[in-house]
Amino acid sequence: MENLVILKKEDLNDFVMQIARTKKVVAPVRKGVKSFAFEEVTSGARIDLDYTSTILPPKKYFLPQKETIIEYDKRKKEWTPTLYSEEIVLFGVHTCDLFGIQCLDIIFSENPKDFNYILRKNRILIIGLECSNYCDENASCALMDNQNPNGGYDLFFTEIDDRFIIHVNTYHGEKLINKTGLCTKADKRDVSELRLLKERKRNVFKNEVDIPYAELKPLFVNAMKSKVWDEIGEKCVSCGNCTNVCPTCYCFDIIDDINLDLNTGTRTRVWDSCQNGSFAEVAGGENFREDRGERQRHRLNRKFNYPVSKFRRYFCTGCGRCTRACVAGIDLKETINALIEEKKGNENG
Amino acid sequence: MDKREIRKSPYDIKQGKILDVKQMTEFEKSFKIALHGGDLLDHDPGQFVMVSIPGIGDAPISISSSPTQRGYFELVVRNVGKLTGALHKMEAGDTVGIRGPLGNGFPIRLLEGNDLMFVAGGLGIVPLRSLINYVNDNRRNFGKVSILLGCKSPTEMLFHEELSHWEERLDVNFSVTVDSAAPDWRGNVGMITSLIPGVTLDSKRTFAIVVGPPVMYKFVINELLAKNIPESQIYMSLERHMKCGVGVCGHCQIGDSYCCKDGPVFCYTKVKNNIEAL
Numbered sequence: 001m002e003n004l005v006i007l008k009k010e011d012l013n014d015f016v017m018q019i020a021r022t023k024k025v026v027a028p029v030r031k032g033v034k035s036f037a038f039e040e041v042t043s044g045a046r047i048d049l050d051y052t053s054t055i056l057p058p059k060k061y062f063l064p065q066k067e068t069i070i071e072y073d074k075r076k077k078e079w080t081p082t083l084y085s086e087e088i089v090l091f092g093v094h095t096c097d098l099f100g101i102q103c104l105d106i107i108f109s110e111n112p113k114d115f116n117y118i119l120r121k122n123r124i125l126i127i128g129l130e131c132s133n134y135c136d137e138n139a140s141c142a143l144m145d146n147q148n149p150n151g152g153y154d155l156f157f158t159e160i161d162d163r164f165i166i167h168v169n170t171y172h173g174e175k176l177i178n179k180t181g182l183c184t185k186a187d188k189r190d191v192s193e194l195r196l197l198k199e200r201k202r203n204v205f206k207n208e209v210d211i212p213y214a215e216l217k218p219l220f221v222n223a224m225k226s227k228v229w230d231e232i233g234e235k236c237v238s239c240g241n242c243t244n245v246c247p248t249c250y251c252f253d254i255i256d257d258i259n260l261d262l263n264t265g266t267r268t269r270v271w272d273s274c275q276n277g278s279f280a281e282v283a284g285g286e287n288f289r290e291d292r293g294e295r296q297r298h299r300l301n302r303k304f305n306y307p308v309s310k311f312r313r314y315f316c317t318g319c320g321r322c323t324r325a326c327v328a329g330i331d332l333k334e335t336i337n338a339l340i341e342e343k344k345g346n347e348n349g
Numbered sequence: 350m351d352k353r354e355i356r357k358s359p360y361d362i363k364q365g366k367i368l369d370v371k372q373m374t375e376f377e378k379s380f381k382i383a384l385h386g387g388d389l390l391d392h393d394p395g396q397f398v399m400v401s402i403p404g405i406g407d408a409p410i411s412i413s414s415s416p417t418q419r420g421y422f423e424l425v426v427r428n429v430g431k432l433t434g435a436l437h438k439m440e441a442g443d444t445v446g447i448r449g450p451l452g453n454g455f456p457i458r459l460l461e462g463n464d465l466m467f468v469a470g471g472l473g474i475v476p477l478r479s480l481i482n483y484v485n486d487n488r489r490n491f492g493k494v495s496i497l498l499g500c501k502s503p504t505e506m507l508f509h510e511e512l513s514h515w516e517e518r519l520d521v522n523f524s525v526t527v528d529s530a531a532p533d534w535r536g537n538v539g540m541i542t543s544l545i546p547g548v549t550l551d552s553k554r555t556f557a558i559v560v561g562p563p564v565m566y567k568f569v570i571n572e573l574l575a576k577n578i579p580e581s582q583i584y585m586s587l588e589r590h591m592k593c594g595v596g597v598c599g600h601c602q603i604g605d606s607y608c609c610k611d612g613p614v615f616c617y618t619k620v621k622n623n624i625e626a627l
Contacts, residue, residue: 069360072403077444079401081358084350112359112595119355224624251599254360254592258404265404267360272592274599282590283408283430286563288603288625298602298625306605 100247233293393454401446470561499541
């Protein structure tokens with residue numbers, strides 16, 4: 001219990017303002033009727049604690065849409081690997097997105113280590129926020145077992161009545177709590193209420209698709225030649241929305257820009273999407289993933305198949321963003337169900 | 350935002366000085382490059398480098414020379430894209446950026462002591478030449494060596510002098526075929542697959558190393574299997590779009606494998622069930 005502390009909800013504003021004095025604080029804010037985004041805040045007032053899911057996941061702070069990786073000077077014939085980063089306190093991250101960040105950490109920590117990612121990540125303090133209910137019908141967090149946190153945060157906020165019960169998970173988190181001086185120790189009543197909420201959640205979050213967690217990978221492994229991919233390929237418009245909003249999609253392009261002096265310039269890393277038609281095309285015109293269905297199959301195998309062999313985990317967080325963002329109405333849960341149906345059909349006939 | 354230099358970045362670039370440029374055919378040029386300060390590239394046959402030109406970008410280029418050729422390395426480049434177009438305009442004395450060597454290279458230790466059959470289609474001879482020359486420079490460590498080369502036409506043929514040298518050497522069986530040729534061509538005409546049945550080989554101790562355009566592999570591999578060469582003794586080098594060269598950016602992915610990091614050299618057993626490979 002020593003790692004549980006209490007912050008009164010009425011003190012959240014002071015809490016955020018105090019941190020924002022020395023650090024950039026980003027938190028979920030409302031952007032429209034049903035849309036939210038992580039944005040810089042200077043007080044607690046703009047933070048929307050009841051936000052459902054943000055349009056973009058917090059990966060934009062870890063792997064920016066556009067980032068300088070090299071600065072060059074043509075005259076000196078020099079390329080200098082460069083990082084631009086800042087200290088950030090990321091407030092209000094749902095458990096699915098915590099998992100997404102953990103996935104990115106794995107990818108960019110593999111050898112050869114990506115220090116642009118690692119050094120930037122090390123300057124971000126993560127404060128998680130418990131979900132007591134589903135965002136909407138698109139989420140499949142219980143299928144992916146992400147309705148509860150599996151680490152990946154410095155502090156974790158659970159909102160109960162007039163207070164937050166905060167799990168202090170790291171020394172960095174502890175220092176932040178001590179600096180604000182607004183928190184008190186949790187007592188027995190807090191602990192038992194927290195336990196009650198977790199129990200209640202067990203009845204709220206239930207596997208959204210009729211397949212056990214462990215069966216997901218074999219489902220995708222055996223569906224490489226499935227007709228479902230052709231059907232999805234027919235619908236897909238290759239806009240790349242699904243990959244942009246995915247918390248675990250990290251494919252990128254590398255682009256050179258030159259400054260107006262025509263001598264200095266930057267090499268930047270920008271988000272790319274395996275759904276773009278030319279993603280796998282080589283100079284000379286050969287395209288190794290020309291078909292939209294093949295590209296969708298590839299995207300989902302990168303969530304439910306390939307990473308399982310390499311890292312023993314799915315790279316789907318269950319956040320539901322790909323379904324929400326799809327302009328063609330391709331729905332992840334429907335896709336999985338279609339694969340299940342097809343499998344049943346094959347087994348019976 | 351604070352700015353800092355990163356000491357150890359996978360995107361770090363070394364300076365490479367172009368020592369010599371040679372026009373090989375209408376579309377291909379050969380570049381001799383030495384790293385700044387006399388550094389050795391220290392590559393394995395079959396590896397590649399990312400070549401950078403500031404303001405243009407970078408592109409993966411396979412190393413065409415053997416590591417036994419020290420002091421400089423050679424890249425043979427077809428003018429097909431943005432980077433290769435800009436590279437073709439460069440001259441001896443110019444500097445390019447070099448990142449690498451990258452990728453896994455051919456399994457030399459595995460090949461040692463065995464018979465080798467090289468099958469090269471078109472530009473496939475460019476990466477394969479790094480291994481052929483390595484083998485020729487360490488000839489006594491290998492058994493029988495045969496080289497089968499297929500080209501569209503005699504005018505597209507690269508490395509003329511070396512080809513005639515291979516033809517003359519007693520320790521190398523060399524044959525070449527072209528898809529079509531002018532009447533004065535005295536060699537074979539036909540697909541590369543037509544050369545394979547005629548080769549006498551001991552299938553148990555023969556390793557086949559195949560590099561060519563994507564469409565070639567299925568047909569060549571079928572011929573090799575018909576010769577009873579075990580699947581585990583067939584190696585190939587695959588081409589894909591690459592950006593990072595270190596197995597992250599996703600462009601070169603073949604199913605669950607990254608061509609740039611897990612490849613570009615793959616054993617047939619590793620890719621035969623990979624729907625995206627061949």
